[in-house]
Amino acid sequence: MNKPKIVVLGSGYGGIITTKKLEKLLKSGEADVTLINKHSYHYITTQLHKTSAGTAQDNKIALPIAELINNEKINFKKATVSSLNFDDKQVLLENDETVEYDYLLVALGFQVETFGIPGIEDHAFKIRSFRSSKAIYHHIENQFSKYQEDHDPARLTFAVAGAGFTGVEMVGELVENLKNLAEKHDVPYEKVQIINIEASPNLLPGFALDAVKYTTELFKTMGVKLMTSTKILECTENYVKVDSGEIATKTLIWSCGVRGHQLFEEAGLETIRGKMKVDKFLRIPNLEDVYCIGDNAHFMVDEKTALPPTAQVAMQQGPVCAENIVATMRGTELKEFEYNHKGSVASISDYYAVGKVGNFVIKGKFAALMKQVVEAKYLFALGGPGLVFKQTLGLNPLGF
Numbered sequence: 240m241n242k243p244k245i246v247v248l249g250s251g252y253g254g255i256i257t258t259k260k261l262e263k264l265l266k267s268g269e270a271d272v273t274l275i276n277k278h279s280y281h282y283i284t285t286q287l288h289k290t291s292a293g294t295a296q297d298n299k300i301a302l303p304i305a306e307l308i309n310n311e312k313i314n315f316k317k318a319t320v321s322s323l324n325f326d327d328k329q330v331l332l333e334n335d336e337t338v339e340y341d342y343l344l345v346a347l348g349f350q351v352e353t354f355g356i357p358g359i360e361d362h363a364f365k366i367r368s369f370r371s372s373k374a375i376y377h378h379i380e381n382q383f384s385k386y387q388e389d390h391d392p393a394r395l396t397f398a399v400a401g402a403g404f405t406g407v408e409m410v411g412e413l414v415e416n417l418k419n420l421a422e423k424h425d426v427p428y429e430k431v432q433i434i435n436i437e438a439s440p441n442l443l444p445g446f447a448l449d450a451v452k453y454t455t456e457l458f459k460t461m462g463v464k465l466m467t468s469t470k471i472l473e474c475t476e477n478y479v480k481v482d483s484g485e486i487a488t489k490t491l492i493w494s495c496g497v498r499g500h501q502l503f504e505e506a507g508l509e510t511i512r513g514k515m516k517v518d519k520f521l522r523i524p525n526l527e528d529v530y531c532i533g534d535n536a537h538f539m540v541d542e543k544t545a546l547p548p549t550a551q552v553a554m555q556q557g558p559v560c561a562e563n564i565v566a567t568m569r570g571t572e573l574k575e576f577e578y579n580h581k582g583s584v585a586s587i588s589d590y591y592a593v594g595k596v597g598n599f600v601i602k603g604k605f606a607a608l609m610k611q612v613v614e615a616k617y618l619f620a621l622g623g624p625g626l627v628f629k630q631t632l633g634l635n636p637l638g639f
C-alpha cells in the first residue's frame with residue numbers, strides 16, 4: 240500500500256513547528272512528509288525589523304532549515320509554490336513541478352496590506368521577508384553614502400508608517416543604529432530625523448494607556464517625531480504625502496498591516512482579507528484534508544473574535560495541527576485548538592520594551608529582558624539547548 244503523503248507549505252513559525260511535531264508523532268515509514276519553502280533557511284519573522292535596521296547579525300535571524308529538521312524523516316524541497324489545485328490534490332511549483340498530497344498544511348504566512356494607497360506598492364519599503372529586510376538595510380546605508388555626494392536632507396529623513404506593534408519595534412531599531420551609521424559615514428547625527436506616522440490618535444492602538452504613555456515619552460527622549468492622527472495619502476520616491484502636507488523623504492518603511500496569501504483567492508476560494516476560515520480542528524471546511532494555520536488562517540475564538548496574525552498563534556496551532564493530521568490518517572479522534580494568550584511585548588531597541596503579560600503592563604529594561612526570554616524560548620522549541628547556545632555564541636552556519 241502507498242504511504243500517505245503529507246505536504247507542509249511554508250517553513251515559517253507555523254510550518255516548522257508542525258513539521259517538528261510530525262517528526263515526533265509519526266512512526267518510521269508511516270507517511271512521507273515533504274516540507275516546501277521558498278528559501279533554504281527559516282527566518283525569524285518576529286525579528287525582521289532588526290535585519291531591516293542592521294541591528295542583528297544575519298545568522299541570528301536566518302537559520303538553515305536542513306539543520307532544524309530530521310532530514311531522514313522529512314523531505315525538504317526549496318521551491319516557490321505558484322498555485323494550489325484542491326480538486327486534484329496537487330501543489331504546483333514555480334519550477335513547473337507538481338507535488339501530490341493526501342494531507343496538506345498551508346502555512347505560507349502574510350502578505351503586506353497596502354490598502355490601495357498610491358505609490359505604496361512601488362515606493363514604500365516592506366518588512367516582508369529576510370531578503371526584503373536586507374534590502375531595507377542596504378537602502379538605508381546607501382542614503383548615508385549618497386548624502387555625502389548631494390547633501391539632500393530627504394536622504395536623512397527616515398519615516399515609518401504605522402505605530403502599531405511592528406512600527407514601534409522598527410522605530411526602536413532605527414534609533415539604535417542610525418547613530419552608528421551616521422558616525423560610520425561621517426554625517427552629523429543632528430541632521431538625521433526619524434518620523435513615525437500613525438492614523439490613530441495614539442501609538443500602539445489596543446495597548447494599555449500606561450504602555451502608550453511610556454512609549455510616547457520614550458520616543459520623545461529618543462528624538463523621534465511622532466505624527467499621530469495623520470493619514471498617508473501617497474508615497475513617491477522623494478516624498479510622502481499626508482493629510483497635513485508633504486514630508487521630503489526617500490525612505491518610507493511600511494508597517495500598516497498584513498493579509499493572508501493570494502494563492503487561496505487564485506484557487507477560487509472565498510477568503511477574509513486573504514485568510515482562509517478554518518474550523519476548530521484547523522481544517523479548511525469542505526476541504527477536510529487541508530489544514531491552514533498562522534497568518535493564513537482565520538480562526539474564530541468566539542462568534543465575534545478572530546485570532547490576530549501573530550507568531551504566538553502560529554506556534555500554538557502547529558502542534559495541534561500535526562496531531563490532527565496524524566489523527567486523520569489513523570482515523571482517531573481530532574483535537575480542538577484552544578488558544579492560550581501569554582501576553583505581548585514590543586521591543587523598542589535592545590534596551591527597552593513595553594507590553595502586557597497576564598494583567599500586568601510591563602515596560603523598560605525588565606520588559607526588554609522578558610522579550611529576550613521569549614525569543615530564547617522559541618529557539619529552544621526549534622532546536623533545543625544546542626540551538627540556544629549556538630545562537631548566543633553567534634556562530635555563522637550560513638556563512639553570510
Ligand code: FAD
Nearest residue numbers: 249251252253277284319320347348533534548549550551
Ligand atoms: P511566516 O512565519 O511568515 O512563514 C511563512 C513562510 O512561508 C516563510 O518562510 C516564507 O518564505 C514562505 N513562503 C511564502 N510564500 C511562499 C511560496 N509561494 N512558496 C514557498 N514558500 C513561501 N508576532 C508575535 O507573536 N510577536 C512578535 O513580537 C511579533 N513581531 C513581529 C515583528 C515583525 C517585524 C513582523 C513582520 C511580524 C511580527 N510578528 C510577531 C508576527 C509574526 O511574525 C507572524 O504572525 C508569524 O511569522 C506567522 O507565522 P506563519 O508561519 O503564518 O508565517
